Amino acid sequence: MALDKPYADVPGTTIFDAEQAQKGYHLNMFAMSLMKAPNRDRFRADNRAYLDEWPMTENQKEAVLARDYNRMIASGGNIYFLAKIFSCDGQSFQQGAASMTGMTQEQYAQMMLNGGRSPEGNRYVGEKK
Amino acid sequence: MARITAAVTTSHVPAIGAALDNGKTQEPYWQKVFAGYAKSKEWIAEQKPDVVILVYNDHATAFSLDIVPTFAIGCAASFQPADEGWGPRPVPVVEGHPALATHIAHSVIQQDFDLTIVNKMDVDHGLTVPLSVMFGQPEAWPVKVIPVAVNVVLYPVPSGARCLALGRAIRKAVESFDEDLNVQIWGTGGMSHQLQGPRAGLINKEWDNRFLDRFVNDPVGLSEVPHIEYVREAGSEGIELVMWLIARGALNAQVKPIHRFYHVPASNTAVGHLILENT
Numbered sequence: 001m002a003l004d005k006p007y008a009d010v011p012g013t014t015i016f017d018a019e020q021a022q023k024g025y026h027l028n029m030f031a032m033s034l035m036k037a038p039n040r041d042r043f044r045a046d047n048r049a050y051l052d053e054w055p056m057t058e059n060q061k062e063a064v065l066a067r068d069y070n071r072m073i074a075s076g077g078n079i080y081f082l083a084k085i086f087s088c089d090g091q092s093f094q095q096g097a098a099s100m101t102g103m104t105q106e107q108y109a110q111m112m113l114n115g116g117r118s119p120e121g122n123r124y125v126g127e128k129k
Numbered sequence: 130m131a132r133i134t135a136a137v138t139t140s141h142v143p144a145i146g147a148a149l150d151n152g153k154t155q156e157p158y159w160q161k162v163f164a165g166y167a168k169s170k171e172w173i174a175e176q177k178p179d180v181v182i183l184v185y186n187d188h189a190t191a192f193s194l195d196i197v198p199t200f201a202i203g204c205a206a207s208f209q210p211a212d213e214g215w216g217p218r219p220v221p222v223v224e225g226h227p228a229l230a231t232h233i234a235h236s237v238i239q240q241d242f243d244l245t246i247v248n249k250m251d252v253d254h255g256l257t258v259p260l261s262v263m264f265g266q267p268e269a270w271p272v273k274v275i276p277v278a279v280n281v282v283l284y285p286v287p288s289g290a291r292c293l294a295l296g297r298a299i300r301k302a303v304e305s306f307d308e309d310l311n312v313q314i315w316g317t318g319g320m321s322h323q324l325q326g327p328r329a330g331l332i333n334k335e336w337d338n339r340f341l342d343r344f345v346n347d348p349v350g351l352s353e354v355p356h357i358e359y360v361r362e363a364g365s366e367g368i369e370l371v372m373w374l375i376a377r378g379a380l381n382a383q384v385k386p387i388h389r390f391y392h393v394p395a396s397n398t399a400v401g402h403l404i405l406e407n408t
Contacts (some may be wrong), residue, residue: 006357007284012328013365021194028194035190035212069333070326079325079366080189080282087214093143094396110328112394116321116332117207123361 011123016078024076027064030054031077043088048055069100131229131303131310135176135387135406136376137169138344139262140318141185143213143254145160145398149261154310165402166262166339172387172404173263178313180226182299184232184277184375185255185317188213191247197283198245200295202237203252204230204278211251217324220257220266233275236302242295252276259317262402277379279342281318281369287350292371296378303379316376321362323340323397331364332399336407338391340370341401346387366398380407 007015014020021028030051033039043050051061063071064085072082079096086096098108111117121127148159190211192198208223210257234246256276263270277299280286296314303312320340323331340363343351352374359368387404394400 010328010360010365012326013323013328013360014326015284015360016282021283025194028189032189032193035214037212037216040214047196073325078189078282081194083188084214084342090215092147092396093324097324098396101323101329102326111330112332112397115334115393116399117323119331119333119336119362122328122331126356127381 011122011125011127014073021074021078022076024060024078026054026056026091027060027072027075027077028081030056030064031081031084040088067099069096130307131138131312133182133300133312133314134178135305135313135381135404136380136384137259137263137313137402137404138316138336138373138376139402140319140395140398141255141258142395142398142400143258145400146218146254146258146261149266161392162400163262164283165400166235168388169263169402169404170265174314177311179310180229180275180312182274182275182277182303182312182314183256183259183317184279184315184372185206186281186369186372187278188253188255190253191250191278192377193320194295197280198278199248199280199287200242201249201278202230202234203250203278204234205248205250205319208250208252208256208274209320211253211255213253213254215302218254218257220261221269223252223256223260223274223276226275229303229310229312230275232306233299233302236305237295237298240298240301242298247278250276255317259315277375279332279375281372285356285383288293288356289354289371289374292374293348293352293378294378296375298376300379303382314376314379316373318372319363319367320370320399321334321364323364323365324366324397326365328364330397332393333362333364334391334393334399336362337399337401341389341391344373344377344403345384345405346354348374348382349363380405383408
């Protein structure tokens with residue numbers, strides 16, 4: 001019997017479940033390795049060489065090189081693991097989150113000051129805004 | 130005997146810790162956040178708890194994807210602030226209470242909650258930011274802390290009802306500890322926020338405020354809210370709020386509300402904060 005996954009129809013959202021975690025295991029473990037300063041130094045010195053030490057898919061590696069967080073999440077990344085990458089780049093959680101929305105950092109920060117993204121029209125895929 | 134006298138709930142946004150660590154508390158953006166904790170700091174200075182049972186979630190810090198415990202209790206004598214990728218926060222080492230922690234683990238497991246016992250771990254912003262907003266920047270934290278880490282990162286996370294029941298079991302455990310201790314339980318995380326994907330930045334003030342109301346007056350009803358409602362209404366990371374129900378379960382059905390604060394935004398997140406005393 002299929003598992004109950006009622007969250008597939010939430011727009012713009014990927015729930016990190018066991019299936020995603022399986023796909024993203026090495027991607028997430030690579031990201032977590034950046035909690036150690038010597039690893040951050042090696043990664044900064046040569047992104048590609050450091051990534052090649054990990055048994056990740058080429059798609060995952062390219063997503064990291066492009067700092068395309070939506071693509072990393074689609075291939076099994078979880079934001080709390082991926083946060084080690086943007087932290088290593090000197091970026092905040094707000095900068096990391098903004099990069100996934102198609103907005104500039106300034107537009108995103110202003111949206112948050114205005115009270116954030118409204119849930120209206122954002123609850124179900126295909127919902128009328 | 131030991132007793133649970135109060136619960137504190139609060140968001141644990143990392144940027145709040147960074148604002149404090151980098152001396153930005155007087156900037157207008159952050160003043161609005163810290164103002165909400167001014168009364169809390171006075172209150173806790175009067176309360177002088179001996180121990181805080183601090184319910185939080187690890188953000189891919191102590192627990193990698195190698196091992197993901199649903200409920201874990203820290204029984205160590207001390208816990209180091211973690212390096213989460215930008216260096217450890219400049220905050221004091223967190224002193225534990227191994228005797229009470231192991232007592233709670235023993236009692237709660239016998240009440241059918243299969244806690245994971247952790248004897249060594251670093252603690253991240255989920256645990257240290259709540260200490261910072263309540264105590265400021267002391268040389269040493271003025272309380273012992275028992276970390277209770279809950280998995281809210283890898284879905285499915287525990288249900289609200291399970292969290293409420295764990296709170297009840299923790300209370301029973303504390304009340305069977307012979308030493309006279311003033312114990313508080315803190316539930317952290319939330320409120321509405323989403324950090325990932327094109328829907329990042331979601332905030333739901335109405336839902337959050339209803340959560341705050343029900344948390345005080347209708348915790349059993351609130352504990353029946355399914356995960357999907359948190360995700361849809363409060364954002365994918367809003368699910369952290371189930372952890373607050375562990376703190377609520379450790380209090381009486383009727384409680385005395387002391388303080389309530391709600392503010393948008395801190396970085397990506399709606400900040401919520403309550404203090405409830407056991408009557």
